[in-house]
Amino acid sequence: MTIGQVVSLHLHPAVAGEPLHTVREIFAEAGRGIVGNGRKFGHKDRRGQPSRRQVSLIGREQIAEHAGTLGLGEIPPGAVRSNIETAGVDLLALVGQKVKLGGALLYFYEPRTPCYKMDLIAPGLRELMANGRQGVLAQIIESGNISVGDAITTFPS
Numbered sequence: 001m002t003i004g005q006v007v008s009l010h011l012h013p014a015v016a017g018e019p020l021h022t023v024r025e026i027f028a029e030a031g032r033g034i035v036g037n038g039r040k041f042g043h044k045d046r047r048g049q050p051s052r053r054q055v056s057l058i059g060r061e062q063i064a065e066h067a068g069t070l071g072l073g074e075i076p077p078g079a080v081r082s083n084i085e086t087a088g089v090d091l092l093a094l095v096g097q098k099v100k101l102g103g104a105l106l107y108f109y110e111p112r113t114p115c116y117k118m119d120l121i122a123p124g125l126r127e128l129m130a131n132g133r134q135g136v137l138a139q140i141i142e143s144g145n146i147s148v149g150d151a152i153t154t155f156p157s
Helices: 060-069 117-121
Strands: 002-011 021-023 025-029 055-059 084-087 097-101 104-111 136-142 144-147 151-154
Touching (some): 002 144
Antiparallel strands (some): 002 084, 002 151, 025 144, 097 151
16 A cells, blocks of 8 residues: 655765765665665674664655744755655654565664754754654665655555
8 A cells, every 4th residue: 555655865975974965766775775875885783783774764744844843944855864755654653564665675663863963954953853753764674776756655564
């Protein structure tokens, strides 16, 4: 069942702190992350195992709500440093579930936690994004392409 849509895609740069790169398509590789995602691709955790944090997602509706609360006209796509921005789906409600985006299968495992960089976009943004209002983190279960415009669908457990 289609529950939403991919509206923008972003890759982290090789150098920390630089702006994300907006792209039309990504390849999500199971257990490794997004190919071309700067220093994040193939990242290992403290035990030397593949990191679960392979993809970050946020809804454009949530971003627009934060912009309105802060009196901003808009927070541009990619500014909040998420790989995938969506529309029409409650991402937080899908934590603990497998979700299909384009040709890839992701497991949404926890809400994102905002970092100090959010207050560099707009003072107060980090606080607004606390408590599950900054999207979710996911790991890639099955590899595949994800493109702008792709459907987001639930996956039977």
